[in-house]
Amino acid sequence: MVEPAPGLAREAWLMRQPELRQDTVEGRWVLISPGRAMRPMPHDEPFLTDEGACPFCEGNEQATPPEKVAWRLPHSPADGPGWRARIVPNRYPAVVQTAIPLSGPQVAAVGTHEVVVECPGHRASSVGLGAAHWHGLMRLARDRVAGMSGDPAHGWVQLFKNAGGAAGASLLHAHMQILSVPVVPHRVESMLERARDLGHCPVCRMVEWERSEKTRMVAEEGGLVAFCPFASGFPHEVWICPVGHQSHWETTPEATLQKMADLLWRVLARLEERLGLFPHNLVWQGAPRHHPLAGHGHWMVRVLPRLNGIAGFEWGTGMLINTVPPEEAAGMLAD
Ligand SMILES: [Zn+2]
Ligand SMILES: [Zn+2]
Known part of the structure; x- marks a missing residue:
């Protein structure tokens, strides 16, 4: 085994060393590569250019x-x-x-x-x-x-x-x-099948693990958790989900919905505070209510900041490259 960088302390090296992590919910791998954040990039893209009259404004x-x-x-x-x-x-x-x-x-x-x-x-x-x-x-x-x-x-x-x-x-x-x-998308269905085949809910298992590890937790309140998942595919990615097993976000009790809204708002507010207006996707996941495997689903909201592009390697391998380790991201978001 070659010494990676003679003279560099092991801890300092580990902080920078790229690593592969497996997401146990979907089975996909991600490449956590902090060093790539250092590469020269063209000037930041504008958030979005505003053009013409807005159809969404009050009065229109x-x-x-x-x-x-x-x-x-x-x-x-x-x-x-x-x-x-x-x-x-x-x-x-x-x-x-x-x-x-x-x-x-x-x-x-x-x-x-x-x-x-x-x-x-x-x-x-x-x-x-x-x-x-x-x-x-x-x-x-x-x-x-x-x-x-x-x-x-x-x-x-x-x-x-x-x-x-x-x-x-x-x-x-x-x-x-x-x-x-009108169809159940492959990704949605394969997550249900994976939970069935594993014989346990991988989200329940992951939440339990993240709560014990603590290093990636952002908040826990009212039966919900917000954390930066171990195998985050996007810089500053956050998942918000119930601690107990629940399959459908849209039929969750009112109090849980309010808590989800509250946590989501807080995470977004904190991200805006740190990153300014930032491009992102929000995705509500769960299970189709009429699917025979619906009970295997565990709902969550995923906050996916889009600070890195998805390019050839990602399309070829299905493996996302993330330049911000989730431990760092959680440190920035936690209270
Ligand atoms: Zn408008
Ligand atoms: Zn579960």
């Missing part, structure tokens, strides 16, 4: 299709001002409401594609509106997703957020999206 309600549901002030009419958050059909949907049935390896992409406009004012982030706003926002999104996921016609209902151009957003005004598909 007519620029979106009629709203499906909204968090409104009393007596304010639908599709007019006086709201805190609203859900409208996506103007450029990826799926359609009705279609000609297909057979064989094709399935008509029937589903629902909606936008959750997070706030009436034109802002790139609604975090500044406070935790109470996020409680209302998450309640609105939860009700909409729960209404859809109870219908087996939706194979899977995905709530997600793309914030910033690097995370896939095309509009600056803070928003999330709900997109349902």
